[in-house]
Amino acid sequence: xxxxxxxxxxxxxxxxxxxxxxxEPRAIAMDAFEPFAPDALASxxxxxxxxxxxxxxxxxxxxxxxxxxxxxxxxxxxxxxxxEPGSPVTVTRLRWGGSLLEEARxxxxxxxxxxxxxxxxxxxxxxxxxxxxxAADQRDLVVCVSEHVQPSNGGxxxxxxxxxxxxxxxxxxxxxxxxxEELAGLLGAAVGCSRxxxxxxxxxxxxxxxxxxxxxxxxxxxxxGISGATQHMAGLKGAKRIVAINxxxxxxxxxxxxxxxxxxxxxxxxxxxxxxRKRR
Amino acid sequence: xxxxxCVKRVPITGGRILLxxxxxxxxTQHLGFTMSPHEECGVEEAVRLVExxxxxxxxxxxxxxxxVEQLRDAMALGIDRAVHLQTDGSEWDAEATAAALxxxxxxxxxxxxxxxxxFFGNESADSGGFQVGIRxxxxxxxPCVTGLKKVxxxxxxxxxxxxxEGGRDVYVLPLPAVLTVKEGLNLPxxxxxxxxxxxxxKPVAVLTPQRAEPRLELVRLAVPxxxxxxxxxxxxxxxxxPSIVDVLAKAGLL
Ligand SMILES: Cc1cc2nc3c(=O)[nH]c(=O)nc-3n(C[C@H](O)[C@H](O)[C@H](O)COP(=O)(O)OP(=O)(O)OC[C@H]3O[C@@H](n4cnc5c(N)ncnc54)[C@H](O)[C@@H]3O)c2cc1C
Numbered sequence: 433x434x435x436x437x438x439x440x441x442x443x444x445x446x447x448x449x450x451x452x453x454x455x456e457p458r459a460i461a462m463d464a465f466e467p468f469a470p471d472a473l474a475s476x477x478x479x480x481x482x483x484x485x486x487x488x489x490x491x492x493x494x495x496x497x498x499x500x501x502x503x504x505x506x507x508x509x510x511x512x513x514x515x516e517p518g519s520p521v522t523v524t525r526l527r528w529g530g531s532l533l534e535e536a537r538x539x540x541x542x543x544x545x546x547x548x549x550x551x552x553x554x555x556x557x558x559x560x561x562x563x564x565x566x567a568a569d570q571r572d573l574v575v576c577v578s579e580h581v582q583p584s585n586g587g588x589x590x591x592x593x594x595x596x597x598x599x600x601x602x603x604x605x606x607x608x609x610x611x612x613e614e615l616a617g618l619l620g621a622a623v624g625c626s627r628x629x630x631x632x633x634x635x636x637x638x639x640x641x642x643x644x645x646x647x648x649x650x651x652x653x654x655x656x657g658i659s660g661a662t663q664h665m666a667g668l669k670g671a672k673r674i675v676a677i678n679x680x681x682x683x684x685x686x687x688x689x690x691x692x693x694x695x696x697x698x699x700x701x702x703x704x705x706x707x708x709r710k711r712r
Numbered sequence: 713x714x715x716x717x718c719v720k721r722v723p724i725t726g727g728r729i730l731l732x733x734x735x736x737x738x739x740t741q742h743l744g745f746t747m748s749p750h751e752e753c754g755v756e757e758a759v760r761l762v763e764x765x766x767x768x769x770x771x772x773x774x775x776x777x778x779x780v781e782q783l784r785d786a787m788a789l790g791i792d793r794a795v796h797l798q799t800d801g802s803e804w805d806a807e808a809t810a811a812a813l814x815x816x817x818x819x820x821x822x823x824x825x826x827x828x829x830x831f832f833g834n835e836s837a838d839s840g841g842f843q844v845g846i847r848x849x850x851x852x853x854x855p856c857v858t859g860l861k862k863v864x865x866x867x868x869x870x871x872x873x874x875x876x877e878g879g880r881d882v883y884v885l886p887l888p889a890v891l892t893v894k895e896g897l898n899l900p901x902x903x904x905x906x907x908x909x910x911x912x913x914k915p916v917a918v919l920t921p922q923r924a925e926p927r928l929e930l931v932r933l934a935v936p937x938x939x940x941x942x943x944x945x946x947x948x949x950x951x952x953x954p955s956i957v958d959v960l961a962k963a964g965l966l
Contacts, residue, residue, distance in 0.1 A: 491876070492876075494835075494843075495842070495846070495858045495859070497842075497843075498843035498846040498858075499850070501807075501843055501846075501847065502843070502847045502849070502850035502851070507805065507927035507928045508841070508843055508928070510840060510841055510843070511840060511842075522931075526840060527840050527933070528725070528729070528838060528840070529837075530936070531729060531935075531936075532934070532936070533933065533935075534839075534933055534934075535930075535931040535932045536928055536929055536930050536931055538927070539928075574886070575857060575885065576883065577881045577882065577883060578883060579882035580879055580880070580881055580882070581873070581880045583878070583880075594965075595965055619960070619965055627749065630899075631900075633899060637896030638896065640895075640896070643837065644748070644749045644750060645895070652959075652960065652965060661725070661726055662725050662727065662729055663725070663837075674941060675956060675959060683727075684727030684728065686943065687943055688939070688941055688943070689941055689943055690942060691944050691945075691956070692944070693946050693947060693948060693955075694945070694947075694948040695950070695952070696949070700949065700950055700953065702950075703950035704953045706953070707953045707957045708957055708960075708966065711957065711966065
C-alpha cells in the first residue's frame with residue numbers, strides 16, 4: 433500500500449501529485465491522534481506495511497516521516513521537488529533552505545519522501561481513500577502535545593505580513609531601528625531583520641527572516657542595510673516585490689531586488705516616512 | 713547532569729553559491745566555516761544546563777579534520793570536552809551519520825553514565841535531512857521532540873516548547889530525552905578570550921568510523937535559476953523617496 437500523510441492543506445495535495453506517480457495512495461490524517469502524538473502516527477503508518485510513504489515537507493511532515501524512517505530503518509529523502517519511481521528511485525531535493533538543488537538516488541524498495549511545499553502543482557483529482565487507524569499504544573503517547581500557548585507579541589505576524597520593513601547590520605544599533613519602526617508603523621507593516629541583527633541582540637529572533645528564521649511572503653519587502661546572503665534570501669522566495677536600500681550598489685540584495693536605492697538608509701528611510709505623511 | 717550536543721561544520725556561503733567542477737559539492741576554496749545557528753543554540757543550552765546543575769557537557773561532530781575548529785568554538789562557549797568522528801570530507805548521508813553518532817554516544821555513556829539530554833539541530837543547514845536526531849533517539853529508545861524554541865528542566869522531566877502556526881505546542885518528556893532545537897531557543901553568548909584560551913587545552917577524543925554506502929546518494933548539485941527580479945534603480949539618497957512611495961502607492965499600500 434502507498435500511503436499519503438495528509439494534513440488537509442495544499443502541501444499534502446502537492447505531495448499527492450508525486451505520490452500518484454508511485455500508484456494510488458491511501459491517506460492517513462496528520463491529526464489521526466488528537467492531541468498530536470507523532471510516535472503514535474508513525475507507528476500507525478508502519479503498521480500499514482507501506483510500499484511507499486509520501487508526505488508534505490512541512491515541519492510536522494518531516495518530523496513524522498523521520499520517525500517512520502527511524503522505526504523501519506529505511507532511508508528518507510526530505511523536501512523533494514521531483515521523484516521518479518525506479519530502482520533506485522531518483523529524486524531532486526532542496527538543500528540550504530532552497531538555495532541549492534540536489535539530484536539524488538534513493539536506494540530503497542520502500543521510498544519515504546516528503547515534498548517541498550510550493551514546488552509541485554497540487555493534485556486536483558479525487559482525494560485518496562482514508563485508512564482506519566486503531567487505538568495508540570501507551571508507549572507511543574509519551575511524546576504528545578499537552579498544551580498550546582498563544583504568541584505573546586500582539587504585533588503583526590511576520591509570516592502573514594503584507595508589508596515588511598526589514599533592517600540589517602547597516603542599521604547600526606538597536607536604537608537605529610526607531611526609523612525602521614516608524615516607517616513600518618506608517619505602512620501597517622511588520623518589522624523584520626537579518627541574523628546579524630538578532631545575533632547582536634538588537635531585535636528578537638522572532639523578527640529574523642531567512643533559512644533559520646521565518647520564511648515570508650509579503651506584497652512588498654523593504655530591505656534596509658541587508659547584504660543579501662543566501663541564507664537571508666532563502667526566506668524571501670515568496671516575496672512579491674523587493675525594494676533594497678543599501679550604500680553598496682553591488683550588494684547581492686541590490687542585484688536580486690525589483691527596485692533599488694543606493695545610499696545611506698539613515699537619510700533615505702526617514703525621507704520615505706516624511707513623503708508618506710506629506711501625501712496623506 | 714550530563715548533556716551532549718551534536719554539531720555540523722558548514723561553509724558560510726555569502727551572497728552566491730559556487731559549485732566544484734564535478735558539481736558534487738560547494739566550492740569552499742574562499743569560504744569560512746561555522747556550525748549551524750540551530751546547533752549553536754544547542755551548545756548554549758547545554759552550557760547553561762551544566763552551569764546551573766553541575767555535571768558534564770560533551771560536543772560531538774562527524775566531519776573532516778578541520779571540524780575540530782567547530783569543536784573548539786563549542787568548548788570556547790563552555791562545553792567541557794569533545795568527540796570528533798573524523799571523516800575524509802566525503803558526504804555522509806543522514807542514516808550513516810546517525811549510526812556513527814549513536815555508537816559514539818553509547819561508548820561515552822558506557823564509560824561515564826547516561827546523558828540526561830542529547831541536543832541536535834532540528835535540521836542540518838546544508839543537507840537539510842530533518843532526521844539525524846530522531847534516528848539516534850529511536851535507537852537509544854528515548855523520547856524525542858523536534859524544533860524546540862524553549863527547554864525547561866523540571867525535576868525528572870523536561871518541558872519543551874515547539875513553534876507551530878499560531879503559537880507554541882508544549883510537550884513534557886521524562887528524562888533522559890533527545891531534543892532537536894532551532895535558532896531562537898536562546899541568544900548564544902560571544903566566546904570570551906579566556907574561554908578561547910581554555911578551549912585549546914580541553915580534551916578532544918578522535919574516532920574514525922567506517923562510512924557505509926549511502927542509501928540516499930548525492931549525484932549532483934545545482935544552483936536554482938534566479939527569480940528574474942529586474943533590479944530597477946530608483947536613484948540614490950533621500951531624493952529617491954518619492955519614487956519609492958510611488959512603488960508603494962502602486963502596490964496599494966498607502
Ligand atoms: C547556516 C546559516 C544560516 C543562516 N540563517 C540566516 C537567516 O535565517 N537569516 C539571515 O538574515 N541570515 C542568516 N545567516 C547569516 C547570513 O549568512 C549573513 O551573515 C547575514 O544575513 C548578514 O546580515 P546583514 O546583511 O544584516 O549583514 P552584512 O552582511 O554585514 O550586511 C550589511 C549591509 O548593510 C549595508 N550598509 C551598511 N551601512 C549602511 C547604511 N548606512 N545605509 C545603507 N546600507 C548600509 C552594507 O553595504 C551591507 O550590504 C545564516 C548563516 C548560516 C551559516
